[in-house]
Amino acid sequence: MQATDNKIPNVFLKLAYSELLLSFRTEELVPLVQNASISSRKLIENAWQEDEMVNAEDNALIIAGFSNWLLSKGVNLDEFANRMFEKVGHLNSVPKRALLRSYLPYIRDFYEMKDQRQGILRLIEKRNMFRENLIYVEGEIENDRHHDFLVGSGNQINHPMAIYSNWLLRFIQTGPCLLDLPAFENLSIYACEHTAEEALLGRLAGNLDGETFYVSGIAVGKLVKFAECIEKHPMKHDLSQFADKLCVRLDTDVIDTFTGTHLLYKDRYYGAPVAMAEFVYAKDISTKDPFANLISSLVQEEYNVWPPVQKAHDELLHKINHVAEIIYYEADDSISVNGKHLMRNVPARILRNVLREYTKTGREEFENREFKRDPEICIDPVNPNFESRLNRVVDHLAKVSEVMNLNRHRRGGFRFEPHCHIDFHEEPAAIRKPKNKQ
Incomplete structure (x- = not known):
């Protein structure tokens, strides 16, 4: 695969960076940028430039760096994520040109769709906004509600980092708001490709001893075959080749006591051969003009919402690069x-x-x-x-x-x-x- 094939738009990265700019003073952010694993200027350009294409691994790495820094500041990552995704509904801090470009081949389809939210899930793989191995699997309809799945294709060698994977699915859940639709009502993450140790984000010590997973010496999970997850959450997608793969099932929640951040979730499978998330939402929801607000916000952006973020970005850029x-x-x-x-x-x-x-x-x-x-x-x-x-x-x-x-x-x-x-x-x-x- 060529290097260009592994690049994705910086939509999600820019959303996180904008929330950082609004939440902290410039002086506080300077050490975060200066101590990054990639050059300060490259980091800021990746997270800021409109329509910037970013290496997928760098994208996940930068998000992980943001989250680790937030934890070191005593910030609850769940609360930070809530603030970040609330802005999606108001179209704040979102690179609208990149979003419109990703939808461009399918705009006519959206105006003809009876169920536009299902269309969003169906097109995730084709739009290639996040990572290439997300697959849409249509599920059953129960009580006028869809039970659809997104499944990772099982690339454990370069799987997404823990916080990136969690936040990405949260972003997808909120995604319909960008098209003037309600967010997906419910998101349940059943399996993650990242391990339980990685999900602890370095905040607590975790280890597998025999078939038991411990956090700070307390038993919190068991080593099981992935077949158990498949049986609990059946879908119209053959995962039988992964049935004998081992993963850790969490039997209790694990919370970071310093920040209150939820690190491990009960009944979730970690280190799984594929990622698995279910979206439950009312069927046949559509809007007359799904792109009207997105385009209107793009036109009006420079006059109201964007200036505070732009000012904070310029101040940080000057501090970092000595302009x-x-x-x-x-x-x-x-x-x-x-x-x-x-x-x-x-x-x-x-x-x-x-x-x-x-x-x-x-x-x-x-x-x-x-x-x-x-x-x-x-x-x-x-x-x-x-x-x-x-x-x-x-x-x-x-x-x-x-x-x-x-x-x-x-x-x-x-x-x-x-x-x-x-x-x-x-x-x-x-x-x-x-x-x-x-």
């Missing part, structure tokens, strides 16, 4: 860095040209002859004297070495070396109106 604001003023032929004057005249024009190209294309290698041919920099083509002017730029940049510098690493050229994120723009000279004659 430098660089302005070239045409009026007096000067450059400032973070509001402080740096240079003017020919040196300012040299740096301006470098920053123009770097901002536009990302190029960092430059040839001296490029500047010698520029009449704004070298008036006399016979005796350009460019090297001395370039030396003045190098000297000036030494004053802001934490932002950028020029490295004259080879004859006839130099390298621009930014040390932080550069926000460069040019301010044109104001057009002066002629005075009226008296």
Whole structure:
């Protein structure tokens, strides 16, 4: 499988990141981002950019990092998740373009569906929003209520991490709200591919001794064959090949005493060969225009809901990446860095040209002859004297070495070396109106 095949939209990740931005001060979030297993800037871009495609493993890893940090702060993960998923119903903090794009091939189908919520479950695998091995299994209808299943295809080598798996199913349960439909009334998770030890999130010690699973020395579960789960929760999907696989059945709930977070659930099977979740919901629920609110919210977003999240994101990005604001003023032929004057005249024009190209294309290698041919920099083509002017730029940049510098690493050229994120723009000279004659 190619690397691009393992990428998914950042819809769920962005929802979690937005809740973090609204729940904590920027200063509190800086250590979380700086101590991440991937670079700070990559983490923020993965969690923020609209329509960003993220490696599926990184997506789960970042969510796990978020949850571990929340636990270390004494936060109840269940309460945090409740706040996060409540926002789905109001379309806050959700990347709507990615959602609309995932539904685009099926929009006409939704307007013709008698049961649009069942359509959401049916299309999960095709939309590929979360992970590739979720399979929809249609169940029985009892008392006008569907009993449908989502089943993991049994990829235990790279199974989703515990908190990611739980939160993902919660997100799917709330998903119909995005299409102006009620959430699925009931979600029951019967089996997880992650182990009971992984589900403890490092908060408590768990181990299997013989056929008994212990948490902090107390027996809480048993090693059983997966056939037991299959018999308890029959479905129209053949799982007989997994019947003899061993997994741990929990016989009591396990709660983290410090945060109150529910870690292990009674009657759930951990370390199972496949994941299994049942959605129970009233049948034949539909809405006249399922995409109206999603599109309307997309249009109105920048005017009301989004600014607080955007502001918090910008503050965190500046803290993490030391963003430098660089302005070239045409009026007096000067450059400032973070509001402080740096240079003017020919040196300012040299740096301006470098920053123009770097901002536009990302190029960092430059040839001296490029500047010698520029009449704004070298008036006399016979005796350009460019090297001395370039030396003045190098000297000036030494004053802001934490932002950028020029490295004259080879004859006839130099390298621009930014040390932080550069926000460069040019301010044109104001057009002066002629005075009226008296």
